[in-house]
Amino acid sequence: QKHLGLPVHLLTAEEVNKLVPELKTDDLLGATFCKKDGLVDPYEFCMGYVNQAKKLGVDFEMETEVTGIELTNGKISKVKTNKGEIETKIVVNAAGAFAAQIGRMVGVEIPVYPIKRQITTTAPLEFVKPDFPMLVDFGSGLYMHKESGGLLLGWADRKTAPGYDLSVDPDYTDQILAKALYRMPILENAQISSSWAGLYENTPDNNAILGTVPEVEGFYLASGFSGHGVMHAPAVGILLSELILEGKTSLDITELSLERFKKGELKVEKNVI
Numbered sequence: 011q012k013h014l015g016l017p018v019h020l021l022t023a024e025e026v027n028k029l030v031p032e033l034k035t036d037d038l039l040g041a042t043f044c045k046k047d048g049l050v051d052p053y054e055f056c057m058g059y060v061n062q063a064k065k066l067g068v069d070f071e072m073e074t075e076v077t078g079i080e081l082t083n084g085k086i087s088k089v090k091t092n093k094g095e096i097e098t099k100i101v102v103n104a105a106g107a108f109a110a111q112i113g114r115m116v117g118v119e120i121p122v123y124p125i126k127r128q129i130t131t132t133a134p135l136e137f138v139k140p141d142f143p144m145l146v147d148f149g150s151g152l153y154m155h156k157e158s159g160g161l162l163l164g165w166a167d168r169k170t171a172p173g174y175d176l177s178v179d180p181d182y183t184d185q186i187l188a189k190a191l192y193r194m195p196i197l198e199n200a201q202i203s204s205s206w207a208g209l210y211e212n213t214p215d216n217n218a219i220l221g222t223v224p225e226v227e228g229f230y231l232a233s234g235f236s237g238h239g240v241m242h243a244p245a246v247g248i249l250l251s252e253l254i255l256e257g258k259t260s261l262d263i264t265e266l267s268l269e270r271f272k273k274g275e276l277k278v279e280k281n282v283i
Contacts, residue, residue, distance in 0.1 A: 011044070018044040030145065032137055032196045049144060049155055052240050059247075079115040079229075086116075086228035102230045102250060107174070107209040109219075109233035116226045120219065121271055122234040123172040124209040127164065128182045133201040134159030145193075148281075152189040160203060163190045166210075176207045212236045216279040220246065220266040221253065230254065231268060236279065 011018045021029070023038040060070065071093065079101060080088035089096045105112045107124035144155035152165045165186045183205050190197050213219060213234035223229045230253065232246050249259045270276060 104232040107211040130163045130205045131203040132160035150189045215276040220263045
């Protein structure tokens with residue numbers, strides 16, 4: 011990380027305790043910390059792009075389901091929706107957890123599968139100040155950060171089977187709370203504000219799939235971010251626009267191509283939570 015220019019530092023357990031006194035640190039070997047790391051509200055982030063795009067003349071079709079994609083001589087020619095057809099030569103598959111379904115519409119298998127993740131938030135907490143850092147416990151996989159004056163708590167249950175179930179599982183929530191209480195005992199007195207479930211769009215190596223699809227001209231992929239989507243979105247938007255308009259990208263994205271799965275050239279990202 012330092013080689014790439016990040017001002018990241020190694021901290022001892024004692025230094026971690028000074029940074030966040032509420033944490034249990036007697037079983038920690040140490041930690042890393044980067045002051046330039048930050049948090050973003052995904053909704054505000056997305057709407058910022060939407061509003062600016064509208065100013066530039068982009069049309070958004072809300073509540074519009076894609077039902078099929080038509081090819082002519084192996085090239086994208088039309089998108090079919092529940093509200094009519096759209097003639098186009100280009101489709102960017104950025105359908106998240108539904109990317110594989112879109113791929114099958116053009117006869118392409120995309121190894122993206124949906125995994126349920128649950129989140130729990132607390133009511134406001136006095137010790138959560140504006141500069142409270144995001145915390146990741148790599149021992150358990152628990153993560154937490156400030157949210158509406160309290161904390162957002164999350165954890166990935168590796169035993170969760172792929173699927174589109176968005177129901178809140180009380181046992182899942184209990185496991186999140188148990189891990190949070192261990193790492194931050196003061197949460198014993200916290201009130202739970204809400205819990206919800208959403209979908210990660212995972213790939214076999216936990217890395218995104220970017221670029222063209224050789225079998226279908228005009229079909230581009232920006233899928234399978236495995237929890238990195240919001241962080242990578244600005245750069246991916248630039249790279250995909252370069253690829254579409256200029257036929258090449260300013261950064262080499264070949265390692266993230268769909269073909270890597272056929273070749274077995276996978277570099278698994280292990281720090282996906």
